[in-house]
Amino acid sequence: MSDITIGSRHLSPGAKAALGVFARYGTIIGLLAMILAFSLLSPRAFPTVSNFTNVLNQASLAMIIAGGLTLAVTVGELDLSIGFAASLHGILVTGLIVHDKLPIPLAIVIVVALGAVIGLINGFIVTKMRVNSVIATLGVGTIITGCAFAYSAGVPIVSGVPEAFLQLSLGRWLFGIPNNIVIMALVLGGLWVLVERTDIGQQIQAVGGNAAAARLAGINVDRIKTLGFVISGMCAALTGILLASRLGSGTTSAADSYLLTAFAAVFLGSATLRDGEFHILGTLVGALIIAFGFNGLNIFGAPTFSQYIFQGAILIVAVGLSSLGRVLAES
Amino acid sequence: MSDITIGSRHLSPGAKAALGVFARYGTIIGLLAMILAFSLLSPRAFPTVSNFTNVLNQASLAMIIAGGLTLAVTVGELDLSIGFAASLHGILVTGLIVHDKLPIPLAIVIVVALGAVIGLINGFIVTKMRVNSVIATLGVGTIITGCAFAYSAGVPIVSGVPEAFLQLSLGRWLFGIPNNIVIMALVLGGLWVLVERTDIGQQIQAVGGNAAAARLAGINVDRIKTLGFVISGMCAALTGILLASRLGSGTTSAADSYLLTAFAAVFLGSATLRDGEFHILGTLVGALIIAFGFNGLNIFGAPTFSQYIFQGAILIVAVGLSSLGRVLAES
Amino acid sequence: EDKPLVGLVSISATEANNARYIEGAKKAGEELGYEISVIDAAGSADQANAAIQNFAQLGAFAIVDMVFPWSSIGAGLDAAKAAGIPVVTWGGGLGGSVAATNGSGGPMVVPVNELMLKNMDGKGAILELTYRTGEVCRNREVELDKALEAYPDIEVTKNEVRIPGYFEDGAQYANAWLASHPAGEGNLAIWGCWDDPSIGAIGSLRSQGRDDVLVYGVNGNAQALENIKNGHMTATAWQDSFTEGYNMVKMLKEIRDAGDSWEPKAVEVPAVLVTQDTVEAFLSEHPDAIN
Amino acid sequence: MGTPQAPPFVVVRNVTKSFGGAQALKGVSLDIVPGEVHGLVGANGAGKSTLIRILAGLVYPDGGTVAIDGKSTVIDTPHHATELGMNFIHQELAFVPGMTVLQNIMLGIPKRTRFGLVDWKAMAREVAPIAERVGITAPLGASVKGLSTAENWLINICRALVRKARLIVMDEPTASLSASESEKLFAIVRDLSASGVAVLYVSHRLDEILDLCHRVTVFRDGESVKELAGETLTRPALVEAIVGGHPPSGAPVRHAGSNGKVVLSVDGIARPPRVRGVSFDLHEGEVLGLGGLVGAGRTELVRLIYGADRADGGRITLDGKPFAPRSPRAAVRAGFGLVPEERRTEGLVLPKSIAFNVGLANLDKLVVSPLLRLISPRARANLALEAIRALAIKAQGIETPVGRLSGGNQQKVVIGRWLQRAPRVLILDEPTRGVDVGARAEIHRLIRDLAATGQAILVVSSEPDELPDVCDRVLVMAEGRIVKELSGPAVTRGAIVAASYAEGPNPPEERP
Ligand SMILES: Nc1ncnc2c1ncn2[C@@H]1O[C@H](COP(=O)(O)OP(=O)(O)OP(=O)(O)O)[C@@H](O)[C@H]1O
Ligand SMILES: Nc1ncnc2c1ncn2[C@@H]1O[C@H](COP(=O)(O)OP(=O)(O)OP(=O)(O)O)[C@@H](O)[C@H]1O
Numbered sequence A, B: 001m002s003d004i005t006i007g008s009r010h011l012s013p014g015a016k017a018a019l020g021v022f023a024r025y026g027t028i029i030g031l032l033a034m035i036l037a038f039s040l041l042s043p044r045a046f047p048t049v050s051n052f053t054n055v056l057n058q059a060s061l062a063m064i065i066a067g068g069l070t071l072a073v074t075v076g077e078l079d080l081s082i083g084f085a086a087s088l089h090g091i092l093v094t095g096l097i098v099h100d101k102l103p104i105p106l107a108i109v110i111v112v113a114l115g116a117v118i119g120l121i122n123g124f125i126v127t128k129m130r131v132n133s134v135i136a137t138l139g140v141g142t143i144i145t146g147c148a149f150a151y152s153a154g155v156p157i158v159s160g161v162p163e164a165f166l167q168l169s170l171g172r173w174l175f176g177i178p179n180n181i182v183i184m185a186l187v188l189g190g191l192w193v194l195v196e197r198t199d200i201g202q203q204i205q206a207v208g209g210n211a212a213a214a215r216l217a218g219i220n221v222d223r224i225k226t227l228g229f230v231i232s233g234m235c236a237a238l239t240g241i242l243l244a245s246r247l248g249s250g251t252t253s254a255a256d257s258y259l260l261t262a263f264a265a266v267f268l269g270s271a272t273l274r275d276g277e278f279h280i281l282g283t284l285v286g287a288l289i290i291a292f293g294f295n296g297l298n299i300f301g302a303p304t305f306s307q308y309i310f311q312g313a314i315l316i317v318a319v320g321l322s323s324l325g326r327v328l329a330e331s
Numbered sequence C: 001e002d003k004p005l006v007g008l009v010s011i012s013a014t015e016a017n018n019a020r021y022i023e024g025a026k027k028a029g030e031e032l033g034y035e036i037s038v039i040d041a042a043g044s045a046d047q048a049n050a051a052i053q054n055f056a057q058l059g060a061f062a063i064v065d066m067v068f069p070w071s072s073i074g075a076g077l078d079a080a081k082a083a084g085i086p087v088v089t090w091g092g093g094l095g096g097s098v099a100a101t102n103g104s105g106g107p108m109v110v111p112v113n114e115l116m117l118k119n120m121d122g123k124g125a126i127l128e129l130t131y132r133t134g135e136v137c138r139n140r141e142v143e144l145d146k147a148l149e150a151y152p153d154i155e156v157t158k159n160e161v162r163i164p165g166y167f168e169d170g171a172q173y174a175n176a177w178l179a180s181h182p183a184g185e186g187n188l189a190i191w192g193c194w195d196d197p198s199i200g201a202i203g204s205l206r207s208q209g210r211d212d213v214l215v216y217g218v219n220g221n222a223q224a225l226e227n228i229k230n231g232h233m234t235a236t237a238w239q240d241s242f243t244e245g246y247n248m249v250k251m252l253k254e255i256r257d258a259g260d261s262w263e264p265k266a267v268e269v270p271a272v273l274v275t276q277d278t279v280e281a282f283l284s285e286h287p288d289a290i291n
Numbered sequence D: 001m002g003t004p005q006a007p008p009f010v011v012v013r014n015v016t017k018s019f020g021g022a023q024a025l026k027g028v029s030l031d032i033v034p035g036e037v038h039g040l041v042g043a044n045g046a047g048k049s050t051l052i053r054i055l056a057g058l059v060y061p062d063g064g065t066v067a068i069d070g071k072s073t074v075i076d077t078p079h080h081a082t083e084l085g086m087n088f089i090h091q092e093l094a095f096v097p098g099m100t101v102l103q104n105i106m107l108g109i110p111k112r113t114r115f116g117l118v119d120w121k122a123m124a125r126e127v128a129p130i131a132e133r134v135g136i137t138a139p140l141g142a143s144v145k146g147l148s149t150a151e152n153w154l155i156n157i158c159r160a161l162v163r164k165a166r167l168i169v170m171d172e173p174t175a176s177l178s179a180s181e182s183e184k185l186f187a188i189v190r191d192l193s194a195s196g197v198a199v200l201y202v203s204h205r206l207d208e209i210l211d212l213c214h215r216v217t218v219f220r221d222g223e224s225v226k227e228l229a230g231e232t233l234t235r236p237a238l239v240e241a242i243v244g245g246h247p248p249s250g251a252p253v254r255h256a257g258s259n260g261k262v263v264l265s266v267d268g269i270a271r272p273p274r275v276r277g278v279s280f281d282l283h284e285g286e287v288l289g290l291g292g293l294v295g296a297g298r299t300e301l302v303r304l305i306y307g308a309d310r311a312d313g314g315r316i317t318l319d320g321k322p323f324a325p326r327s328p329r330a331a332v333r334a335g336f337g338l339v340p341e342e343r344r345t346e347g348l349v350l351p352k353s354i355a356f357n358v359g360l361a362n363l364d365k366l367v368v369s370p371l372l373r374l375i376s377p378r379a380r381a382n383l384a385l386e387a388i389r390a391l392a393i394k395a396q397g398i399e400t401p402v403g404r405l406s407g408g409n410q411q412k413v414v415i416g417r418w419l420q421r422a423p424r425v426l427i428l429d430e431p432t433r434g435v436d437v438g439a440r441a442e443i444h445r446l447i448r449d450l451a452a453t454g455q456a457i458l459v460v461s462s463e464p465d466e467l468p469d470v471c472d473r474v475l476v477m478a479e480g481r482i483v484k485e486l487s488g489p490a491v492t493r494g495a496i497v498a499a500s501y502a503e504g505p506n507p508p509e510e511r512p
């Protein structure tokens, strides 16, 4: 009898501390390990400044839309309309420039404003009509797809896209940093300050953490939730615009697939630093993991089927590292 | 203060009772209203026994996969792997029958068992590795796509599919009811009994409602969650098999789009009868709304773009009816 | 390690025709000592651009864009051009800095359209399953619209399918259309801008036991051929993707050698109309078309 | 204490409110004048929290009027209520788990720097003295996740104080507090009152009410039945008004105690820092109490025994056989039952019915046969009805969602779950938190009855009066250790409180 103790864990405090590091930095460790592995596997092509710039450049659009989505999920709602919305915005901005001959900045402002309006509509349906956000944003997304069709009859707007519009995303900034990266850094930086350092950000976090408590504390929960949708909508608009510029055309469903990428980035990110909370920095890390994973596997030239398998495994392992670390450290 | 509160202060008890009916039966009223409207708009083509049978037949596959998903979301987890999994299962069952010459029933049993295994894996990653279910099932789904590709190299398996396998979904039962409908009714009926009438079902509902409380009441939460994934995986397998039978081939990505349909059905359904709880009957109603909405709009001959717009609107209005009714009746 | 690298960027490496094109490309690559690397952009133009950029980064010998129209790979073309790497398209058309193309699927629909209109006998109803986002599909739709101008008595219903979801959409659209077009009400036909939506529609026809509707597809994928053989489909135009992939890769060296003096051109492989009458002969000639 | 004379701040007249078919308020009236501590008492489900939720702008009355400063007002949002100068400490805890103590206190009232960013330093400066006065020991920068229920309560109290309201409404603020925190709170309430702030004070602890309040309104079945003040404010008068003429029977007779055979033996169980090696025996038919200050480690101790958390070391035997609880499930199967501390988060599935929640721990009894595991509707209904009857749960029926019950009735549902299972060892963590006087006596009698049938019962309570009422023996914990054992007549309020504070010099006694 004396040998049956209920204590089953004999982890030393040192081991627990080490696990704690994994818990906090698991996804980041995963990202670094992945970069290291690809660097060893493709030493010539992968670990170069130009490749990293390239990856960041490619990932910028996904990061912007995922940054916006982060706000929506932080206030506790899902926004499934973003991919469809970004597609519409891409068509619209090209249409405004090509068909309606609007000046490029004006076209961009109009489209971003429309993004905000879509966010408002989502917010209204969710907060005032009390429709579950999955249905609300799926419904709005479907309607948006219809609008995109109505506007373009499904035919991409290709000819007559001015070079200046293409330069929006193809151009480079000081030190040769691609514009996309600069825009992404500004957007995510702005969102980070908003969420982490301002009074509105506190309210956003409170609403997401416990909407009932936030309401009792006098926070206008509906307004904050709507704000989350609005920002999500504006970021989707920006991504749609940059995508149209990158593709050189406005195409229906061009951006639909961002939905899944953005969700993967946001949820991957929620395992970073904080336990299961959504935040901008985490989303950034999540998007980097996805982008470097895709790039590294491409460069390494893995066969298609194993690319899928590795991509899936990367998602799970990156989060698993954190989560297991957390479970073991806390148990 | 300035915001619009949906005040019910001046509603009579009678009005409240009426609203309560809307709250409970809003989605069902929506479904019936929609069917009525389409019947009036297309009196010749829409409200016929054969059209209804066709719609049900067509929707059966989505209903089965959505029924499985209902279990996963009831235990509080999302399963994003089902669409990809159903695609893999479709290829696999055809491959086993055509290439490996297995008897059809054996092939089906093997594939359904594989569906269960995928559910086990999802469950393991979520409950033991503590990976968020969005990431876990997205990762597993991606890996599954890789496996499907590895198995078939992207080439659909078409020749040599025996007629008996096709009859599985093309055949008809007593009174000429299509097999798909019979299978769907059996599966959903079985799931309904499981969830609503057995002790396992009570545990499933408890885990979804409050996992911490369920655990302290002596329920093995991890096992119940895993069970949710397993059932979801098995239903995905069944849908994949029936789809392969219907198409007469095993094709990669054939079933991917069921993911979104299933989610829409499940979340639509959660507004039925109960407030925001997932349940089989609700899912059935949700799937019917989607299927009849699509069919009715088509028969009415609305142009593609307005079909999208109406479909989106139907989702929102169906849920909005219930939700608004609930808010007004209870405030 | 130092074999010339040919990068294939596929819209959906798991789609049958894409897979056959890839096989053809691999065959040629094997013969020429090229390394063929495939990236599946999973339908996302953005990922296709990224993949082209990645190949440019790697200093590929050439890059093949599969099905994405040249107009939606602006950033990729830019990067490849900067690196001096030729980009050819399959089904993506000729434009921008694209060096060559084949598989321009638009024209191959013409014999299918002609056969269908002949069978219609000037009256009846057609369900068109379209996919306008795809350039090839759009061109085919335009071809059909042109041909239909001469037949005012044919009623046309157009429905747009989605990717993914084309089987299900094809079936559901067919269901609805059939409900308002009962058997015995004139000549009926379902036309898909490629085979898969039509195959979805066949599922619906079969489950309703309707055999009065003629079904047409384009591309001639294995499943369509199988359906023609079994009498469920009326005709398709078989695209020899394998040969297209093979020929294209064979031509890459020529393009590189010519350098700046290369004139962009289309190098089409003609499609073959396959009907229930010709399917047996066709299959004995191209046995691997169905496998 | 005389009633302060001033025009009333809040006047409530004939307010009615029904939820679906349930008439929560049938017409209540009261007025609150500045500087008074106004008590609000009544049995569970009498409608106290409902009135408070109306004042807070969370629900709207069906009829009647609420006037603020003499002006009839419709309070439509919590924000509006705050603007009107009212602050609330609601019965159900409201805090954001992912945030720090400071963030939670300042929720919705942040200070900004010149650049529009949140000024944490200024906020910390403002909050620190108040936090100290309330007795928050955790650093302001700590996450609230690891804090105890009591500490979270203190945070809510602190939040209301920071806002400098004209009226602070406290819905059972001491339910989760132990004696020392409660004392601090009382001092604060008196200060507030002296400075002209009105306090609406809800509690089931009548001693507090008598001690603190200038005036008391009594609710019964949704009606304000009595207002007591000055001479009329006595304990018997209160009890009589609350229960409506049927005063609860007195404290149950104490049993002789620990003579039965040992059922549960705990030896050196530890999970630092909250539990640092605890040993004791629990006997058949015994009610053993665990007393001590908040954070002493009692909740954690019972969670370890129940397998809800894993211990780092120690041994447990159940009926002489070694027992290593790997999970609550294993514990339940071995014969344990737990009524957890936090009914809403740990005890109940709120959207589900009473029958569902009661059935959860009894599923094996509800199935028609071990093979055909269909739930028998009749067995399910009987079980639920039995619980409703035994604990006098106030509800419309067995299918009422527990989320709609009043706080005290929710607590009864959690207890009701274990009644028919009759576990070998029943652990109750704060069993009468939020339960009214009448029901409290009922629950105590129930505990004694269960013990009389041979069950071994472990009761954790922070309420000093509770343990002497029900326990044969009490262990007092401090800092994760047992510091004192009291049994028989030595179990008194005074002895428990004294032992709770007696730390430091005394070496911990660890004798079974
Ligand atoms: N949202 C609701 N839906 C239905 N009934 C409700 C709701 N909220 C409260 N009730 C009912 O109203 C009555 C009064 O509840 P209330 O919470 O005001 O009681 P209380 O006096 O605060 O009791 P306790 O002392 O137990 O906290 C109860 O019968 C309760 O079941
Ligand atoms: N690691 C932890 N993480 C989160 N909460 C914890 C942890 N450990 C204990 N708690 C919670 O902290 C609270 C205090 O636990 P503890 O056992 O120390 O105090 P106690 O003596 O029961 O006092 P009280 O419950 O009155 O605060 C309990 O509610 C317990 O569930």
Ligand SMILES: [Mg+2]
Binding pocket: D048, D049, D050, D091, D171, D406, D407, D408
């Ligand atoms: Mg109350």
Ligand SMILES: [Mg+2]
Binding pocket: D298, D299, D300, D341, D429, D460
């Ligand atoms: Mg405790």
